[in-house]
Amino acid sequence: DQQVKQNSPSLSVQEGRISILNCDYTNSMFDYFLWYKKYPAEGPTFLISISSIKDKNEDGRFTVFLNKSAKHLSLHIVPSQPGDSAVYFCAAGGYGQNFVFGPGTRLSVLP
Amino acid sequence: DGGITQSPKYLFRKEGQNVTLSCEQNLNHDAMYWYRQDPGQGLRLIYYSQIVNDFQKGDIAEGYSVSREKKESFPLTVTSAQKNPTAFYLCASSSRGTGNNSPLHFGNGTRLTVT
Numbered sequence: 001d002q003q004v005k006q007n008s009p010s011l012s013v014q015e016g017r018i019s020i021l022n023c024d025y026t027n028s029m030f031d032y033f034l035w036y037k038k039y040p041a042e043g044p045t046f047l048i049s050i051s052s053i054k055d056k057n058e059d060g061r062f063t064v065f066l067n068k069s070a071k072h073l074s075l076h077i078v079p080s081q082p083g084d085s086a087v088y089f090c091a092a093g094g095y096g097q098n099f100v101f102g103p104g105t106r107l108s109v110l111p
Numbered sequence: 112d113g114g115i116t117q118s119p120k121y122l123f124r125k126e127g128q129n130v131t132l133s134c135e136q137n138l139n140h141d142a143m144y145w146y147r148q149d150p151g152q153g154l155r156l157i158y159y160s161q162i163v164n165d166f167q168k169g170d171i172a173e174g175y176s177v178s179r180e181k182k183e184s185f186p187l188t189v190t191s192a193q194k195n196p197t198a199f200y201l202c203a204s205s206s207r208g209t210g211n212n213s214p215l216h217f218g219n220g221t222r223l224t225v226t
Contacts, residue, residue, distance in 0.1 A: 009151070031212075034214055041199075041220070042219050042220065043217030044154075044201070044217045045217070046215070046216065049212075089153060091154075098169065100153075101154040103153045
C-alpha cells in the first residue's frame with residue numbers, strides 16, 4: 001500500500017512554461033514534506049520543503065503548495081529550463097516517522 | 112567541502128558473496144540512512160541509525176546488515192541472503208533524526224550488480 005503516490009510517471013513541458021508535479025499521500029500523520037530532484041546515476045538533491053503549518057513555500061523558481069484537506073502537494077517550476085529535466089521525488093514524514101518516498105515523476109523540458 | 116561519499120560507484124559481485132558498501136559523511140550529522148532504489152519505485156528504507164552504536168531496521172532490512180561504530184561512517188553489507196540484491200543503493204544523513212523535520216542529504220549512490 002503506497003503511502004505516497006506520484007501518479008504521473010512522466011511529464012513533458014516546453015522550455016519557459018510552467019511545470020507542475022503532483023504528489024498525494026494517505027497518512028494524515030505526515031506533517032513535513034520534501035521535494036528532491038535526481039539525475040541518472042546520482043543521488044537525489046534536496047529542492048524545497050514545506051511544513052503542514054504552511055500552505056505554500058517558495059524558493060526562486062520553485063514553489064511547493066500543500067493542501068492538507070486533500071492530502072495533496074504540488075511542485076511548480078517557473079520558468080522551466082532544460083536543466084530541470086530529471087526525476088522528481090516527493091517525500092513525506094512526521095513526528096517519529098521516517099520519510100516515505102513516492103515513485104517519482106520524470107520531467108522532460110523541451111527546448 | 113562537506114558531503115556524503117559513497118564508494119565504489121559501481122560494484123559487481125557473484126551470487127552468494129557478501130559485499131559491503133561504504134558511506135562516509137563529514138557533515139557532523141547524527142542520523143544516517145540506507146535506501147534502495149529500483150526502477151519505477153521510490154526509495155525504500157533499509158536501515159537507519161540516529162546515534163553511534165545504535166541502528167534500526169527499515170522497511171526492507173532482510174538480507175542486509177549495518178554497523179555504526181563512528182559518527183562519520185555507516186557501512187552496509189549486502190549478504191547472500193538478500194534475494195534481489197541488484198539495485199542502486201543510496202546513503203543519506205540528516206542533522207536531526209527521524210521525525211525531526213530535517214531534510215535528508217544523499218550521497219551519489221552505489222550501483223550493485225550481482226550475477
